[in-house]
Amino acid sequence: MTPTGAHATTGTPATRRLGLVVCVLLVLLVLSGLWWSAEDVVQGSTVRIMYVHVPSIWVAYMAFALTAVCSGAYLSRGTRSVAWDRVAGASAEIGVLFVAVSLVTGSLWGRLTWGTYWVWDARLTSTAFLFITYVGYLAVRRLGGTLRQRARRSAVLALLAVLEIPLVHFSVELWRSLHQEASVANPNAKVEMDGLMLFTLMLGLATFTALFVWLVLHRQRVILLEDTVADRGLDEAIASRRDEAGAR
Amino acid sequence: MTRGSVVRAVARKDLAVEMGSRVVINQVAPFALVVMVMFAFALDNEGILSRVAPGLVWLATLFSMLVVVQRSFAVESADGALDALRVAGVDPVAIFLGKSVALMVQLFALEVLLVCTAFVLYGVEPSPAGWAEAFVTMVAATVGLGFVGTLYGGLAAGARGRETLLPLLLLPVVAPVLIGATRATEAAFGSGGASVSEGWPWIGLLAVFAVLFGAAGSAAFGPLVDE
Numbered sequence: 498m499t500p501t502g503a504h505a506t507t508g509t510p511a512t513r514r515l516g517l518v519v520c521v522l523l524v525l526l527v528l529s530g531l532w533w534s535a536e537d538v539v540q541g542s543t544v545r546i547m548y549v550h551v552p553s554i555w556v557a558y559m560a561f562a563l564t565a566v567c568s569g570a571y572l573s574r575g576t577r578s579v580a581w582d583r584v585a586g587a588s589a590e591i592g593v594l595f596v597a598v599s600l601v602t603g604s605l606w607g608r609l610t611w612g613t614y615w616v617w618d619a620r621l622t623s624t625a626f627l628f629i630t631y632v633g634y635l636a637v638r639r640l641g642g643t644l645r646q647r648a649r650r651s652a653v654l655a656l657l658a659v660l661e662i663p664l665v666h667f668s669v670e671l672w673r674s675l676h677q678e679a680s681v682a683n684p685n686a687k688v689e690m691d692g693l694m695l696f697t698l699m700l701g702l703a704t705f706t707a708l709f710v711w712l713v714l715h716r717q718r719v720i721l722l723e724d725t726v727a728d729r730g731l732d733e734a735i736a737s738r739r740d741e742a743g744a745r
Numbered sequence: 746m747t748r749g750s751v752v753r754a755v756a757r758k759d760l761a762v763e764m765g766s767r768v769v770i771n772q773v774a775p776f777a778l779v780v781m782v783m784f785a786f787a788l789d790n791e792g793i794l795s796r797v798a799p800g801l802v803w804l805a806t807l808f809s810m811l812v813v814v815q816r817s818f819a820v821e822s823a824d825g826a827l828d829a830l831r832v833a834g835v836d837p838v839a840i841f842l843g844k845s846v847a848l849m850v851q852l853f854a855l856e857v858l859l860v861c862t863a864f865v866l867y868g869v870e871p872s873p874a875g876w877a878e879a880f881v882t883m884v885a886a887t888v889g890l891g892f893v894g895t896l897y898g899g900l901a902a903g904a905r906g907r908e909t910l911l912p913l914l915l916l917p918v919v920a921p922v923l924i925g926a927t928r929a930t931e932a933a934f935g936s937g938g939a940s941v942s943e944g945w946p947w948i949g950l951l952a953v954f955a956v957l958f959g960a961a962g963s964a965a966f967g968p969l970v971d972e
Contacts, residue, residue, distance in 0.1 A: 572968065626917050633914045640904040650900060653965045654914075657896070660961055661918050668921035668950055672928070 755843025
């Protein structure tokens, strides 16, 4: 179904129900994260940043994986439909948003815990690269040209990113392992978690995942509407030129 | 025609265009030299300069590469030359490899110039084994940069605003080359007390990069330019 008409919206009964669920979950997460769960023994209240930080990066990884899968589907012969490209694009946009959220929350947490906004840790550095890579991907989507050109270009780029990111991560890890004796703090350390804290974290993951699905559904429909408008603009321009030619 | 002869023909064509226009010789090479001098102004300390010379050489190489890649595809898209090649039924893999080889030749010449500049201006003094290692590093890094530059150049070719987009796309991808080549060159130059043997694992990284992007470029270039 192509939503045309002046009153085309991006919502359906299903997305409205999902939206409602997301709202309820968000309220629960705020309550659980800010009031119900206890302070951490070592980190105090700063641990609450984790309830946003961890789900954000989780959503970002999920988003980029979805982008890669949809791009692969677009390029394979059997399933060449621009719908894949729209989902890939929508997912990448939301992924970029959530990487940014996780970078910002992470550096705030770092400031409070490590005393600095940024350390040249392998994981942080490769996350920054992840962010820049997909900002580039989004820029390529806006290069112009036909829908098929956009789809092909960005699909190839998304698959190249799958190759690039492990390589960057690997080399950054090598770079760090040889040049930095000890980290300021070890973010990989096993932490014993209080039951309610663990619950809040899991709730965060569930909430953000639902939010992600809701956002992708809407965003890919917005892209569809944008494409339709651009298409119609072209048709109208052609028609008006024809009329002009006919009038002469 | 076999693929090999097409590759050679495409590479020869690109190099002939360069020899005719002399853009790399008259504009890019002087630009690279100015960058090296500007680094010296910015850092303003001979001890620091010889310590960070390897990184500066490779940064200057990457900046120059951006210009050379733009040039390589501006030549193609100006008169629809790339489309003409495709319409003529030329194998896209051969176009990719040919353009990569031409890019590698130009980059290698630039790197030789930059290393010599570092030798003169920054006071680096490698041992004979260090020179050999620097040479191998340059070869390995150049092959990787040639492939990746051609691939992303082709991606942005023919689109409006590609001049500003290419650095954003290309620089994050070549980060492993910058890391690997800088560390290997540090070992070769003995910067900061590094020994020559420390460089070889980094050259391995450069080789992996070159092989991966050679393969990815051969697979992806056809779908990219086939529009």
